[in-house]
Each structure stands twice: as structure tokens, then as C-alpha cells.
Amino acid sequence: MVCGGLLIGSGVLIVQDKHLEGHALATGTSMLMSLGMGHRYIKTGKVMPAGAVAALGTLSVAYHMKKVLAWAA
DSSP states (O other), rough: OOHHHHHHHHHHHHHHHOHHHHHHHHHHHHHHHHHHHHHHHHHHHOIIIIHHHHHHHHHHHHHHHHHHHHHOO
């Protein structure tokens, strides 16, 4: 619930032309989600939902980090 709220907040920032801040918030949120669910996946070995969320979170980190670097330049 908290991660969802933070990701919505990042989307609001991006829509308000605060791209760097929005993508930075999304990067941090996705990183926390990936780490938490990755830990759960390692602990349980179950792909659904922990492994899938960890994988999608990792992809999200990569995308938003690329955007942060583009907007910071």
C-alpha cells in the first residue's frame, strides 16, 4: 500500500514536469520493493508473487534510473 502511494506520487511529480524528482522517487520505491520481495523469494523459493514482483521491480529500477540520469544531465 505504501509502495503504491509512493509510485502514484512519483507519477504526479512527473506529470507536473518535475521529472528528475519523480523518477528518483520511483527508483527508490522500486528498489525497496525489489529488495523486499527478492528476500521473500529467496526465503520461500516461490515465483508467484515474490519472484515476479522482484523481477518487475528490478526492471522498474533500471528504467527509472536511466530516466534519472537523462534528466540530471
